[in-house]
Amino acid sequence: MTRWAIVADLNRCVGCQTCTSACKHANATGPGVQWRKVLDFEAGEFPDVTRAFLPVGCMHCDEPPCLDVCPSTATGKRDDGIVTIDYDLCIGCAYCAVACPYQARTRVDSPNAAYGGKPMRHEAVREQWDRHGVSQKCTFCIDRIDEGRAKGLIPGVDHEATPACVNSCIAGALHFGDTDDTDSEVSRLLAQNKHFRMHEDLGTGPGIHYLWEPGAEDAAAVETAPMVADPVGLAAVSPKLQTNWDWRAAANFIAGGTGTGLFAAAALAGIFAEPLLIAALVAMALVATGLFCVWLEIGRPFRFINVYFHSRRSWMTREAFAALPFFALGAASLFIASPVVWIAAAVCGLVFLYCQGRILRAAKGIPAWREPGIVAVIVSTGLCEGMGLFAVLAVISGIDLALSQTVTPLLLALLGWRYFTWRQYREALGRRGAPTSTFKALESGFINLSPPVQLITAAFVALSLVVPMLLVIGGLLAVLTGWGFKYTLITRAAFTQGYEISRMPARGAGKSAPGIKPGWMVR
Amino acid sequence: MDKPDKSTTDQVSTYCYQCVAGPDLLQVDIEDGVATQVRPNFSAAEIHPAGGRVCVKAYGLIQKTYNPNRILTPMKRTNPKKGRDQDPGFVAITWDEALDAIAQKLNKARADGLNDKSGFPRVAASFGGGGTPTSYMGTFPAFLAAWGPVDMSFGSGQGVKCYHSEHLYGELWHRAFIVSPDTPLAELIISFGTNTEASSGVCGIKRHADARGRGVKRIQIEPHLSVTGACSAEWVPIRPKTDAAFLFAMINVVLHEADRSRLDIPFLKERTSSPYLIAPNGFYLREKTSGKPLIWDLKAGKAVPFDTVDADPALEGEFKVSGSETGADDVTWDHKKIDCRPAFSHLVEHVRGFTAEWAAKVCDVSADTVRSVANQYLDHAHIGETIDIEGMTLPFRPVAISLGKTVNNGWGGYECCWGRTLLACLVGALEVPGGTLGTTVRLNRPAGDRWKSVKKGPDGFMDYPMNPTAKGEWISKPTTRHAHRTLVPLAANSPWSQALGPTHLAWMQQQQGFEKLPEPTAPDVWFVYRTNPAISFWDTKAVTGVMAKFPFTVCFAYTHDETNHTADILLPECTDLEGLQLIRIGGSKYIEQFWDHQGFALRDPASKPRGETRDFTWISTELARRTDLLEKYNAAINRGAAGVGLKGKNFDFSLDEGSAHGVEDIWNAICRAASAEVSDGAESQGLDYFRKHGFRVRKYSRQRWYLYPEMVAQGLRFELPYQERLYRIGQELGARLHEHGITWWDRQLKEYETMPNWQDLPGLWERALSERFKVDIDDYPFWLLTARSMQYSWGGNAGLQMIHEVASNIAGHGGIIMNPAAAGRLGLSEGDKVEVSSPSGKTRGAVVLRHGIRPDTLLMIGQFGHWATPFAKDLDVPNMNELTPMMLELTDATGSGADVVKVAVKRIGAVT
Structure with missing residues (x-):
């Protein structure tokens, strides 16, 4: 079997948003739509503070909640782990958007026009009409993978067959490959580094793995990130009121x-x-x-x-x-x-x-x-x-x-x-x-x-x-x-899951530190 | 299902050089004649240090091209009144009208004399981005060369937003206009506020990520937890502007707490001025006959000239010696059997008081931390080890110290540069593998080759093209409005020197004049390209006021902005993806752009020019033609003013100097010359070759990353720790200025010390602000700093929606970053609207709370505060520049100042 996945080395990620931008280019997403983006986390209090950057997007889960809830067959999951959307079938109910604990799905109802008014020339040329009014999200650049494989290329190895975000990563933080293949680079990285997946407790089996420290260790050994009820400066990563259903x-x-x-x-x-x-x-x-x-x-x-x-x-x-x-x-x-x-x-x-x-x-x-x-x-x-x-x-x-x-x-x-x-x-x-x-x-x-x-x-x-x-x-x-x-x-009361980082990564010779689950509490 | 993108029809190779950390090589997809997508250029993966990948800013280029706010026709001002409050009343005109209007002004200026009654050039030009505009201005440098004297002293950020002290002292000490760790080999990097992850481009980010991958330890010493701090192993939140104290204390720990065996003694003896004996007046003790500095030879037990073969120089001790001493203006003293100590001994004594405990109080950092950092520095120095670099055995010293913008700008910059470079010398880590390197030269020549720029100078050191200070040679009548050659000997006299002068003095001079200097005059014609000093310089209100008084301003305009608001003519040039140009790539350039290859890359248009925009080369040729400078202009191109000399040893593609050439003809010739140069004359392919391949390179030896081999080859020493030459020059400069009646530069003369002393830098700022503005500085309890942003720095892209969108993912863009405890004391919450005021100005913005900042410090990322630039003007983002006064008191001897000011915060509204 094949299981395509992304491995993000948090020691390397610098939060530059090059992957965010490359994704926007490759997929012609509209203003404000980010299939891939990098979050900015901070944990601790002055002067014992750590900061880390976390690339997120559709996790292409093993058990995708979006798939379970889709009222039509628009959302699908391939044998290789990629979660797909058939834009021609999607009714745009946004149920998948509220079902996704990674806030990875978006619905856009109007043509792309970054400056408002008439779309710019490149926006007009690349307008994706089939995406209007339906759910959209990261595809792992499925076309590159499929067309690349058809040419005998290896996703994650050959650029032509690799997702745009991974290709673009200037820090070498993003890796793509088949985690079912024990010889793949992503498998090697997972074997040689401690890693976690986001919201592991939800049982979704996300397909983005985060390396946080060198050394072999089972992912399950990662401690749960401490909840911080009222974090400061973390609004962008804290739970937000969902706006899909009004x-x-x-x-x-x-x-x-x-x-x-x-x-x-x-x-x-x-x-x-x-x-x-x-x-x-x-x-x-x-x-x-x-x-x-x-x-x-x-x-x-x-x-x-x-x-x-x-x-x-x-x-x-x-x-x-x-x-x-x-x-x-x-x-x-x-x-x-x-x-x-x-x-x-x-x-x-x-x-x-x-x-x-x-x-x-x-x-x-x-x-x-x-x-x-x-x-x-x-x-x-x-x-x-x-x-x-x-x-x-x-x-x-x-x-x-x-x-x-x-x-x-x-x-x-x-x-x-x-x-x-x-x-x-x-x-x-x-x-x-x-x-x-x-x-x-x-x-x-x-x-x-x-x-x-x-x-x-x-x-x-x-x-x-x-x-x-x-x-x-x-x-x-x-x-x-x-x-x-x-x-x-x-x-x-319909606040989203928000994001969390299980461990703040070790940077170079530094040490890792406890992560954070911002905007959460038990009561 | 996602549909395959079948409509891609073409792809061109080009480059992005929007920032000094470029160029990045990229490819652009073209669909139906429209540039649609930027991609990495993986065909350059083997030759580019970051594997052909592209910085986030480059992804803004598509939107930059099709931005509906672009100016697409030449325009002229119809409102003769200028100023922020005036509507320029721009109306569209033809190119003929625009160029004729400019040519008329230029021709009159030429007829009136190239310099005005004050001796200043009648034509001025301001370019931004640390020299990067030249990668977009085609053959305009050839036009400027053909024109003659041009005043480039109206800065747009130079001396304020650059690494100024490093530029000058770096070039003096190790041909390091830019200083960088040898990141590929370093083990420990101590960074004083260097914002590597925001400003070192794809090469720097890739290299530092690789370094982290192999376990490098980077310690970030900085008042706030920047993205670079985030990516570092350790963050030390130091009090603003006290970095010099930390460095001095590190030197103290190394010299007073560690064993001498931890130092690289051979390096100190052979490659530095450490053994030079110091005479009573502070100058070297010299051999009377030869004038050579003396050292104490432990083998012979006597003083010998520094270059005596097989001598074993003493570094410490006191010796009875005789000789002469030469001071300023050739004053000499003869000494007989006096007690002299080597410079190293003086150094040891000099830093005795700078203990870790002393620094702890100054820096608000524990003494243990200072001590630990110093000891780690020694632990990782690998004293005595060597490494093979392409067959050459070189010292291996994988420790480096880097300095950020506000650390090496303004007062304290000299101290920090000296401390950093000295620490490298103490362990032999200067210009060797793993250590602290220079990556480019700009003041010495040739600019393209650091090794060749190493020329034997006096006293065993490298030569340096100081501006003269000797009697009769000193330039008493400035040639530029900021008087760089008059006031700053270190600024030298290369094409880059004007930018390295005290550029804010040019703006200040227009406001107030300077006693005993020529009467301030505005330039007859001011060209502006890729810069917006009305936003990017200090005291933006004052700068805007000055430019409003210029009689004729020509702006090469992308969109309407705060500077071209005062323009008389706007010229819309083909921007990044529309113009044609060839540039040099690789070798060793800015920041971490030291490659294993060097050659050329083409900027091949990916989009047809929009509207009436024109290629910069066409504009330049037209200007040359209309000012009767065509011959000189073509001759300049032939000489290499556009980047490549058209005539070489085995080739000659020179243009006919008498006629106007088409854009493609010019660049075809340049491409052919480039092919010939890169192949030693074997090849001569032109534009078509570069259009097909995008770039052309040849191998660049990694040995040339390091200056050490050339220093050894020429038997030269790094001029550290003792600054005898600067000490003398400072005295001479003081004498000349005083002879001329100039005393307002006296404070700056104090920087010319043999070794820098600690001065209370935070107090210096506080006193200067307090005295100048008659305020109680305690009413301004916060230090306000700024930081670069990866998404914005140098990009001139504040008007791009996509850049704003993706930058917003990083905390702090768009607000005032503040510590929650400090905010709590003022009753402030996240998102509250506040007014931030310095003694000289006010700005407004929203509070962004982060724990990663000192409670006494505020931070405003980037440079915003736009009021004319479309899109950006609606962002409501504060700009530190509005709060920073231009002050002589806060100008150091190199002519720079730092981005730091004291401010107060007041709540003006709740979260909206």
């Missing part, structure tokens, strides 16, 4: 969760009473609105069909597939007063809701999302919101009070479960650690799932046993607090 994506989680939860509540109620058609209508309208919002966000909206015709087992694909029977059965339920149809539609809705939870969990690039407990939170809050909204609709529609009295304990139970899942999630996140800014965001504001807010919500719901109309307030609070949480989760 309110439109949040709307899908908000409306989708409430809609499917509402339909489930309505179906449940329909077993015991006259079906509340308005609830089904509102539920489907909500889910449809959520999906419309997210459709507005994708870069190539009319390619959404690829999710169905070039599908992969991404949770986003599954969500899309679950939506079809949900809408079909949901629509049928308006005309067929059969609890079976209602329940079937509700089950599809719950699958949809579960998929939403799994979508976030699969987004490995966002620590606040990938925490396993997020699935239960998304499901519980969806159901809570649905039941809360159902309660509101029920009261407004003048439904039998006995039903309302049934809804109240159910809603209380769901609120309790939601609080439990949220606490589990939050505690696990705190134990494992997350970006400092994520914690700050989760703890800010009033409309969220924090204990006081939930207590107030539950109190209104409980008091509705005495004053039924308070169920409207309690139900609305159940809905709004869930929405508030999800809006925060998607748009304000």
Whole structure:
């Protein structure tokens, strides 16, 4: 087998950005887009300070999170380890961008024009129209590799078959080759030097290895870089708020969760009473609105069909597939007063809701999302919101009070479960650690799932046993607090993984030093 | 899937010489007639020290070519008023109009006399980038040569942003206009602020990376943790401008704590002035008959001339000897049986007080650190070892000391250069494998060959073309506005000497004049190319004000900028990827450009000229034609003013001097001469050959990296540690100046010492600023420094988006770097907008917090503060130059000053 990889010798790297620039030239990337770049790290406090430079880009992982999440077959992985993007299939949903813990993917929606206005001549000549509105990232200069190999050249040895960044490296820090070939230079370097890979704990198996000190040692022996909650001067390498998914994506989680939860509540109620058609209508309208919002966000909206015709087992694909029977059965339920149809539609809705939870969990690039407990939170809050909204609709529609009295304990139970899942999630996140800014965001504001807010919500719901109309307030609070949480989760707490350096490298005859994971904390 | 790039249609070879660490050889892809991509030139991998790879700045060339902000037609000013606040009102004109307007001014200047009433050239020119513009100005040097006297004293950074003391003292001591470690062989490099990883180009970076790969130890002694500090084994955060104390203490440790066996005694005895006996007045004791300096021969037990064969010179001791002593202006003293000690003994005594503990207090570095660095220096010196260099056995001393810009500029520069070079002498590490080397000469001649520039001078040392100080010979009437030949003997009189003079004096002179020097006059015509002194010089406000008073300024303009804002004519020349030129490469040049080959490389146009831009050679020829200088111009080209003499031993491709030649015809002839030169006349291929191959070289012996073999061959000594010659010259210069009534240069005369003493350099700055601006210097608690940036240095590329984009990945670009503890004391946070003020100016910027900087120091990377250059003017990046005053008090004897000033910081806004 062949496993193409880059070995970066941190003793040699000087942070000159020649590789960054060479990559921009070779791949005609637009202003602000850097498939390859070199980060500037600093660790320690004056006067015991070390500084190091770290080339990053797509890691061409063994287990690429971007591949798992791609809703179409646009992202692929070759047998030689190269992770690819088919620009003609990519729908531009940017799910891969939020799933990548290396912040390696970008989506560009406008033509290259470094100075704004009309593109310069070289920009116009090299405009890559097929890359518009879709995900893009480092390809390891796949064409050079393939065309070079076709000529009998060896990538990493022959310049013509070697990635542009490696060719350009003036310090001789970057090496390319086959790590499955024990005779290759990259294998030799790995055998003779201590090395690490970034975010090794995430299990992605990245294909960029960093040498930090001469001497043979197993990569697993590298200590974890210490977290520094509030680093100075490291904004460029610290976690940043993701910008790929905005309110439109949040709307899908908000409306989708409430809609499917509402339909489930309505179906449940329909077993015991006259079906509340308005609830089904509102539920489907909500889910449809959520999906419309997210459709507005994708870069190539009319390619959404690829999710169905070039599908992969991404949770986003599954969500899309679950939506079809949900809408079909949901629509049928308006005309067929059969609890079976209602329940079937509700089950599809719950699958949809579960998929939403799994979508976030699969987004490995966002620590606040990938925490396993997020699935239960998304499901519980969806159901809570649905039941809360159902309660509101029920009261407004003048439904039998006995039903309302049934809804109240159910809603209380769901609120309790939601609080439990949220606490589990939050505690696990705190134990494992997350970006400092994520914690700050989760703890800010009033409309969220924090204990006081939930207590107030539950109190209104409980008091509705005495004053039924308070169920409207309690139900609305159940809905709004869930929405508030999800809006925060998607748009304000969604800080990226950021970068870390496991060890500051030994320079020449110097010694290595502890690395740094900036902007992270346990809480 | 990624689609193969099938549209590449052509590739040309060219070079990038935007910075002094070049040239880099590169290839450019051309698609549909458009230059699209820069690549390394791997066909040069075998001959180029960095394997044909290219610096990050070169990747900006594509954008530089197609930048929409370029000036694409000649333009003329319509607003007669000049100044930053004036809109120049540039309007497009034809080339004929532009060239005729310039020719008219030039012809009038010639008619009025080449020099004005004050004796200054009527034509002035300023070029930036440490001489690199010549690699882009085609045959313009031939036009200037044809013209006659040109004043190049209006500096754009020379003496301020260069390695000034090193240039002058380096050339004096070891033909080292530029000093470099012999990185390929060094084991220990002690760097006082040398920003190698930002400013040594691809060759330097590759060599230092290779050195780190084999375990070199580099100790970076610098107030902030630069990219070079980051790449070093150890960082020592020294107090700004105290490097000389650290070096003096190292010498103290070596001479007072280490055993003499740790020194290279034979080197000291045979290759330095260490054994020369010093007479009572501070000059050498000389043999009365021959005038030769005397040494004490331990074998014979008597004083003998320094060049006595088989003598065993004493380095230490006191001896009763007789002889004569010659001081300034040939004053002589006869001495009979007086007690004399060798220079080495004087040195030992001289540094006795400079202990590690003393330096610790001055430098704010522990004595253990000072001692450790000195001892490591000795540990790695390999005293007594030799190495084979291409069949020649040479001493192997793999220890080197390098000095950064602010360390060897201005006051203290001399001390540091002396300390560094002396330390090399003490262990025999000067100009030998592994040690401290010079890489090029600019003041001595021939400039292209360091060995040939070694000429026997007085007293067993190399000759040096000092500007005269003897009575009757001293140049009392300056030939340039900064009076370099009058004030700075070491500046010599080569084509480079003007740039090595006190260039800020030219700007200051325009403002205030200097007592007893000719009346300041503005040049009738001022040419400007590839430089922007309104940004890159000190006190940019004052400089901008001065240039606004020049009557006729011609700028070869890329985009609108802060200097050409005051121009009368803008000429758009074919820029880097559009023009045609052949340059010399290899051999031993700037920084770490010492190669195993030497020859020529072509700048082959990769793009058709945009708009009405014209090749610089065409412009030069047209100017020559319109000023009736065609014959002289062609003759200058034939002599080699464009880089290669067209007539040699076995060849003659001389141009007909009577006619105007086309650009390609001129360069074809030059290419043919280059082919002939590089092949000793065997080949004569022209432009087509170079277009096909890009370059042509021949072997350059590695032995020539080292001056030592030539010194041995000629039986010469390095003029260290004792500066008898400078001491005499200083006294003579003082006498001449005083005779002429000039006393304002007295402070500078104090630098002419036999061996430098420590002066409180931080205090010198504080006192000078305090007295000049009548401020309490305690109100300015921070030292402000600057540092080079790999992405920007010398590039003139602040207006390029891509460079800005990639440079932003490196911390500190665009802000004011500050220690978090210091910021905390002022209540400042990351990103806060602050006003930084020196006693002479103010600037604004955002705080960038980094632990890798001393709490008493601030740092502003690069030179920005643009207000006219498109794109750059919107960056809102501070520039230290706005805060640095031009002051005679802060000008050293070589005419340089340092990029250091005291400042205060005030918060003016929160993070935006």
